[in-house]
Amino acid sequence: MKIVVGQGSCGVASGAKKTSDALENLISTEGLDARVELAGCVGNCYLEPIVDIYDNDKELTARYVQVQPADVPAIVESHVKNGKVLNEKLISEKDEAFLSNQKRIVLRNAGIIDPEDINEYIAIGGYEGIKKVLTTMSQDDVIEEIKVSGLRGRGGAGFPTWFKWNAAKQSPGTEKYMCCNADEGDPGAFMDRSVLEGDPHSLIEGMTIGGYAMGASEGVIYVRAEYPLAIKRLNIALGQAREKGFLGENILGSNYSYDIRIKAGAGAFVCGEETALIASLEGERGMPRLKPPFPAQKGFWQKPTNINNVETFANVPWIITEGGAAFGAMGTDKSKGTKVFALAGKIKKGGLVEVPMGLPLKDVIYGIGDGVKNDKAFKAVQMGGPSGGCIPAALIDTPVDYENINKTGAIVGSGGMIVMDEDTCMVDMARYFLDFTRKESCGKCNYCRVGTKRMLEILERITQGKGKDGDIELLEELALKIRDGSMCGLGQTAPNPVLTTIKYFRHEYEDHIYNKHCTAHYCKALITFTINDKCIGCTACARQCPVGAITGEVKGQHVVDHDKCIKCGKCEEACKFSAVIRD
């Protein structure tokens, strides 16, 4: 019997390591015939820690969810000892639908295999792609297969992968580099982390296939320092791949030699831009430069270089073994295959969702994510992080593919999908993103460096109740100038969160500026607390108020003194009778 405990970063944060330790202890003290293994994250993050039991080592018999150490004895007693599935902790049918409604290619192994054991990857067909490539395919054959698949870069821009590989192949020289951008910087996106932690070999295989196609001598993975577990597992995986001969001199007896190393990033969002990433790889400040020359001509150390995202590479082994046509059969006319989305925010079932391109937003948010937390009203979904935008509820039927999402003003980006409800203030969201891009601007271009700062100042004053007539128009003017006057993607897209929120939620901006009222009751400077007649005079709020702004007799309705009130919201938290009203 095999027991698998999902241990991605989020699983560990939910206590998966403790659960796993408890299982191991109990099994060894009772001398039972079962072994406990680890796996990456299966994607049902809201159900962590997850324990899978495989009775005959191969087929999943039962998936237990939210298993804390205290639940371990019951599961061991019932399932491990007596072979009886314990229904109380079993995943519900509805939750199973979270996974069964998906189509998993990138995440095909995540949460299933042990990422620290190469044999498990090989046992389910891993490294067959590289074998096929090195024994039966030329470099051009590989590029052609990727072209047939229609795979486009999953990092954000959606550029055809085959085109980049071909350009790098055609550049003269023998010293070439294949780089992987694993510097997942978009706040709200974590699909790359899941692949790195849960299935590192599929990345290594994809990078090796790509390396062969373009004729690279070395691969480099640029991974965020904020992902310590990912770095650890990648290192283990690289070591095992070398031992088995999938990396190094004359891979699998062919005359192709190639190895991969890791370079830890140091925390700079702009390093997602390829020329900035190259500067960072060279140990410099990660500042973008003008293109051309493109990295395919002059990249890392001035040599031809190709950069793809983790998710893009993870698709490659599948495409090679199953065929480009099978991949191209999924998705829409121009957006092929599947895409992984990180569903988070005010969503009932957050996690990683992989679906064919072109599925309507609604099917992802309601069909898979089960809708908005606490059954509040759905307001918008933010896609593409700081370079993207907010798509309003009215456009929830939009198919999720590059072209249709671009039409809304947002972008698919790396796939972050943050759901927002009626309590989310859209002006504050714009402020939040501008605060982010302002901090992350490298400072090279005036428009980006100064412009984002000015936009942020305007947004801050609007949320503080000091907005002026003409601010919206000023924001729009600045937005267009920053877009046109910046050299790299960071500046060019930085105004998107502002432009989309003005486009779809102009009334919220106007409410802030002209009525000094925050539509979502979020902006502190613009809210007021009052106590209505539901108050029974329990005095709980008055006792919690740090500034003595609430007065009233015991058993009598209390009153808030607005001059004293600092809007900390403690009265609202303390009231058990919903008598404190926020407006």
Place this chain on the structure above:
Amino acid sequence: MCENCGAEPQATDLDLKELDPILEKYGKIKGSLISILQQTQDIHGYLSKEAIDYISKKTGITPAKIYGVATFYAQFRLEPIGEYLIMLCQGTACHVNGAALIEEAITEYLGIQDNETTPDNKFTLNNVACLGCCSLAPVMMIKSKDGDETFGNLTKTKVVEAIKQIQSR
């Protein structure tokens, strides 16, 4: 004594010799400055002026360039930190789910703002970009010599409990 201003060098308990193996390993590989700084920070907890001068002397990279790189990236610190580094996630999902309230609770309980350290040198608070545990938002990671611990689904009460629990260790 400094030849230019006459100031006495500040007493420091940092052992610069500890950096020798790193400089030995990376000093000759071009483009390794970030790796050198990362490992120096792992040993000392921050990048001191002394360490930067030492790296400069050993590698020939000017201090100005080292400062340029060190101040560009969010990971590097030029000031020492407490025993426990509280990395409070400011990703979008955390923001939407109330990271600001969690920050308030930490600030209120420990009396420190972002980038400050408690007087007993126990805790430093750092607001960081997304930690990638978005489905558990709001999230914080606490780093110490014992490793990294992640705490998810935080509330004002839970975050204070977690800090109290560390204080009692």
